Amino acid sequence: MNDTRMKILTFIEHNSRIHLKELAVILGVEEVAVANELAAMEQEGIICGYHTMIDWDKTTTEKVTALIEVRVTPQRGQGFDTIAERIYKYPEVNSVYLISGGFDLMVILEGKTLKEISQFVSDKLSTQESILSTATHFILKKYKDHGTILTKKYEDERISITP
Amino acid sequence: MRKMTADQVEALKPSGIRKFFDIVSEMKDAISLGVGEPDFDTPWHIRDEGIYSLEKGRTFYTSNAGLKELKEEVCNYLNRRFQITYDPVHEVLVTVGGSEAIDIGLRAMINPGEGEEVLIPQPSYVSYEPCAILAGAKPVIIELKNENEFRLTAQELRDAITEKTKVLILPFPNNPTGAIMERENLEEIAEVIREKDIFVISDEIYAELSYKEEHVSIVNIPGMQERTILINGFSKSYAMTGWRLGYACGPKEVVAQMLKIHQYAIMCAPTTSQYAAVEALRNGDEDVAQMREAYNQRRRFLMNAFREMNLPCFEPYGAFYVFPCIKEFGMTSEEFAERFLKEEKVAVVPGTAFGDCGEGFLRISYAYSIDNLRLALTKLKDFVTRLRENKDPIC
Numbered sequence: 354m355n356d357t358r359m360k361i362l363t364f365i366e367h368n369s370r371i372h373l374k375e376l377a378v379i380l381g382v383e384e385v386a387v388a389n390e391l392a393a394m395e396q397e398g399i400i401c402g403y404h405t406m407i408d409w410d411k412t413t414t415e416k417v418t419a420l421i422e423v424r425v426t427p428q429r430g431q432g433f434d435t436i437a438e439r440i441y442k443y444p445e446v447n448s449v450y451l452i453s454g455g456f457d458l459m460v461i462l463e464g465k466t467l468k469e470i471s472q473f474v475s476d477k478l479s480t481q482e483s484i485l486s487t488a489t490h491f492i493l494k495k496y497k498d499h500g501t502i503l504t505k506k507y508e509d510e511r512i513s514i515t516p
Numbered sequence: 517m518r519k520m521t522a523d524q525v526e527a528l529k530p531s532g533i534r535k536f537f538d539i540v541s542e543m544k545d546a547i548s549l550g551v552g553e554p555d556f557d558t559p560w561h562i563r564d565e566g567i568y569s570l571e572k573g574r575t576f577y578t579s580n581a582g583l584k585e586l587k588e589e590v591c592n593y594l595n596r597r598f599q600i601t602y603d604p605v606h607e608v609l610v611t612v613g614g615s616e617a618i619d620i621g622l623r624a625m626i627n628p629g630e631g632e633e634v635l636i637p638q639p640s641y642v643s644y645e646p647c648a649i650l651a652g653a654k655p656v657i658i659e660l661k662n663e664n665e666f667r668l669t670a671q672e673l674r675d676a677i678t679e680k681t682k683v684l685i686l687p688f689p690n691n692p693t694g695a696i697m698e699r700e701n702l703e704e705i706a707e708v709i710r711e712k713d714i715f716v717i718s719d720e721i722y723a724e725l726s727y728k729e730e731h732v733s734i735v736n737i738p739g740m741q742e743r744t745i746l747i748n749g750f751s752k753s754y755a756m757t758g759w760r761l762g763y764a765c766g767p768k769e770v771v772a773q774m775l776k777i778h779q780y781a782i783m784c785a786p787t788t789s790q791y792a793a794v795e796a797l798r799n800g801d802e803d804v805a806q807m808r809e810a811y812n813q814r815r816r817f818l819m820n821a822f823r824e825m826n827l828p829c830f831e832p833y834g835a836f837y838v839f840p841c842i843k844e845f846g847m848t849s850e851e852f853a854e855r856f857l858k859e860e861k862v863a864v865v866p867g868t869a870f871g872d873c874g875e876g877f878l879r880i881s882y883a884y885s886i887d888n889l890r891l892a893l894t895k896l897k898d899f900v901t902r903l904r905e906n907k908d909p910i911c
Contacts, residue, residue, distance in 0.1 A: 364813070368886075378820040379813040379886065513863060514537040514550035516642045516691075516870075 357382050358390055362399070367500065369403040408495070408503050416463060419470045422488040423458040423478065433457060436483050445473060456488070467491065528646050532869035536853065540863045547892050548863040552691060554755035554836070555883045559803040562754060566792035574787055580779040582610025582763070583790045589797035590763050598723070600735050600746070606768035609775055610785045614721045614749040614762035616778070619647045621717045621745045621764055624773040625683055628652020632682040637668050638871025639839070640687040641719070654680070659873035662841060665830045666695035670704040677708070683715045686734055689722035689834025692870045692879035696834040699732045706737040716744040721762070724753035724804050727812045728833040742767050753804050754796045759789040811836050814882040814889055821893040825900055836883045839867065843876040845903050853878060860895040
């Protein structure tokens with residue numbers, strides 16, 4: 354990957370809202386070049402979306418997140434892809450990863466209540482033929498997410514004027 | 517009762533920074549761009565190593581010159597980053613920040629009361645002049661110029677040298693101007709230094725924060741290592757200001773004398789900090805690179821904002837400061853800074869805090885997040901626009 358792309362990605366990974374003009378200034382790259390690279394990387398699927406990180410716990414909206422370990426029987430000729438696809442098509446499924454180790458797929462699920470999630474697991478997941486077993490872990494508290502600490506706010510503790 | 521205090525100390529000017537700090541500290545909601553230290557926390561793996569050393573009960577003195585493994589890592593580092601070779605046993609001394617190294621370096625070289633002169637290019641860090649005085653030297657100021665991008669020229673150096681000149685302080689990359697010295701600049705002054713047979717204390721605490729080419733040390737210039745004390749430390753490059761840890765490298769004759777002052781006055785640098793610093797040097801290169809990139813982004817951001825508001829500022833390639841010129845407003849640096857603080861609640865440091873020739877300039881630190889800088893720059897733009905509108909046009 355070229356240097357400009359690397360610079361752009363490293364910066365916008367944590368600050369996607371920055372204006373194009375400002376981004377060009379900060380990176381020391383021509384604005385046109387930044388715009389072209391951004392468009393190309395969107396086209397190539399390197400940049401897959403621009404999301405907002407929300408700490409729902411600080412709102413009045415109830416949300417429950419669960420990590421579900423899923424063990425499956427891979428299907429002949431298709432491996433894990435077909436079953437993964439069957440799972441990720443549910444809109445309440447946030448992420449699906451193929452994992453090395455003691456189980457096969459890690460599914461991250463968002464729901465309104467514990468009940469909603471357990472119902473999804475028992476009705477939609479466990480009933481699928483190729484799924485051997487599931488283990489559901491509910492998230493109780495988020496300390497850090499996407500490299501951002503959620504439990505503490507940054508405070509500048511430096512003395513305001515120093516030589 | 518006789519007077520308790522010494523005349524020489526009483527005669528020292530209180531730091532100009534201090535005065536401004538008192539005004540700022542009374543304003544609760546002021547945004548400050550006046551800080552001379554990184555906004556990053558010390559990388560966690562380095563802090564963790566400090567904590568681990570405490571857990572293991574490493575709470576005793578180290579040898580006077582510092583931990584053997586730290587001195588070795590310092591030498592490895594200087595070699596890896598700047599192609600400089602020192603002997604860890606005889607040529608390295610671990611100090612309490614770069615500040616102590618400046619102090620004891622001067623004291624190890626100056627014969628007090630004999631009128632030996634120490635050349636101090638200004639604007640520069642506030643401690644050189646008082647340290648030179650306290651060491652018994654006569655400080656001689658070289659006023660650096662905006663049109664030279666605040667670099668030291670061979671001519672300026674030559675003009676300042678007398679028969680009494682013993683030491684040149686070389687503070688690059690520079691606080692407060694952000695100026696650097698490139699290889700050809702160093703080669704030019706090195707010629708004068710060798711010819712006039714003087715010595716150098718090169719304060720390279722900001723060496724890692726160079727944004728043009730890789731930093732070049734005066735020690736890299738042939739014939740200079742044997743007449744130079746190289747000072748560096750962990751404060752700026754690893755965001756470790758509070759750990760108070762630096763080091764000095766030099767010819768073994770002078771390091772041996774510095775070590776005596778250090779052992780009687782200090783004993784040894786903080787043990788916890790030394791263990792943390794070993795980790796910093798062994799596994800911290802990537803952290804340094806990331807912080808440097810972040811500073812460089814902010815530097816470009818600031819310089820662009822100055823260009824947009826037509827505030828003249830040479831492009832500084834080092835440290836984390838910019839030094840814009842505010843002469844067009846017909847105010848002193850102090851007046852400008854005070855009004856800016858009162859009217860817009862943004863604190864910057866008047867250039868005069870770093871020497872009289874800082875008059876007409878401001879030191880603006882970019883050891884702040886882009887968001888913080890953006891906000892402060894909007895206020896600076898408002899302020900500057902207002903000043904220009906209210907002023908009679910100059911023709």
